[in-house]
Amino acid sequence: MSNFDTNSTAESVAKALATEIRSKTVIVTGVTPGGYGAEAARVLALEGAKVVLAGRSLSKIKATDEAIKKETPDAELRELVLDLSSQKSVREAADEVLKYSEAIDVLILNAGIMGTPYEKMVDGLELQFATNHVGNFLFTNLIIPKLFEAPAPRVVTVSSVGHQWGPVRFHDYDFQDGKVYDKWVAYGQSKTASILFTVELADRYKNTKLRAFSIHPGGAATSLHQHMTKEDYERFSDFYNPDGTAKGNWLRTVEQCSATHIVASFDPSIANETGAYLTECKIATDQVAPYAIDKENATKLWTLTEELVGQKFNV
Template identity: 45%
Template sequence: MSDSFGFHTTAEEASAALSVHIEGKIVLITGCTWGGLGAETARVIAKNGAKRIILAGRSKNSLNETIEKIKEETSSANLVSLIMNLADLKSVRQAAAEVNAYDEPINVLINNAAVMASPYFITDDGFEGQIGTNHLGPFLFTNLILPRMLTTKEPRIVNVSSSVHHFAPIFFTDPQFSNGENYNEWLAYGQSKTANILFAKELSNRYNKEGLLSYSLHPGSVSTNLQRYIDREKNMSKPMLDYEGNNILTEYWVKKFAFRKTLGEGASTTIVAAFDPFIKSQSGLFLHNAQIDSDAVKSYALDNANAKKLWVLSEELVGEKFDSV
């Protein structure tokens, strides 16, 4: 089925084609502000039979707006809000405890929420803001609800990453950018997006034998509130340098990643990663344009040694160890 999907496939089209695999699923999506990829994902799976959708985010008002908009279209949608600030591990633990108290476990977790190329800030726990929000919060939340997820048949975890992982690997010797002294917003974002890919890889390495399917993806270049810190015209008009000082905006990179997508086209890859049965044997891999695409990912982002090393570092930073293989 996924062979027919591509760049212009919309979330509407993908979810309609995969509706039989969406029906009856309990899905949790982080980052569900209306007009964003998470809300679009929730909207289309609500139309196609998801049993319950948990919309997670920091703002109750923002979540309520998304719920109201979805119900205007699908009045029967079973939508639940979950307050969680990924930049605050106490909030993450409280949200995970709430999810684990649900009467039924989650079938699909979509780690969609993120901050992008922000000015330097630190999280409530003292981490550089982008690695803290985009990786450490989701790392802790995922692991805290994972035992219950593993009681379901073929649970899935989807990490929404970015092509910007090409900018930077994990800076294992200095992931916090020397407490901001040598901070670069694009390298910090790139590191956090590489972390999303490595996390999905290690989840698959550890738990695929227990039935878990885990994927990461690039949704495409889509205009959402994620880009609130970005001046696109300014950024694309000057060299953007990766961690080695190379200009990332080569003809190949621009051709493969920089063309704009609609919101619906951007959310389609998330739908495929979350529900397509034809990618089961490719757990741990990376998707782009609604297809598994190994050419779109840097080798350091799928390296098993890096994935394991990041897992250990993440455990140290969040202060909790989880089951290992």
């Protein structure tokens, strides 16, 4: 495996993998300025990739677009409005992608939310589960034909160490309509689902050219933390002071956290490890909860999610 580690940055990894990145077309979801997706998009554009900037907010997409163009004036960028919490929006975005003339080499499912209050979405699903899993599942499966136009397609799903806060609650994934809702257990469920989705996707396509990886990028100060409250900082007092500042040295930079996005997307040395979970730029089998890589759970989740989107996806 390549010699990337916790000190690597997205830019240093992209520079090392420049020949793999150049001229590839990559969709990056969740490109809010200052976040992991925006940084991944920036360094990919810097190394000559064509980048599709996908997100819920057109104004945030445009802000990232402008920032990248300022640094790399000849960057090839597209904008794609994609609200993962709405299956209608996901289907519309997928239809747009299917009309692209070029193949999609890599799909980086970076967009996500964390620790939100209970909210039921238009499709009847809890917000975190809808956004962090169901939307990703639907979008990926709908654009599979564009991925298979590429010579070595990859799907990278951003999970979290937070998957250890809870398995998928197959018996009650909606927390009794919010009556027994715990936002951190719900977040854990959604991020466990991200890993299980990767496991099943990799298995279903194991005899094809498609490769799939899930990652924990690490923790940095981004807008992902916008729903954290005083009570949350008390709950996670091993990691945070009461004022929300980080304890110890676990907090990393956005540049470092985004490095694993690039490794999972382009490092040729991990191509045979499809389905793996990465953190700090390396495959991390000892840092993933057993329930998150359980094949029976992965298949069960795939079937459940097909029911939730009203569509079956076969290889």
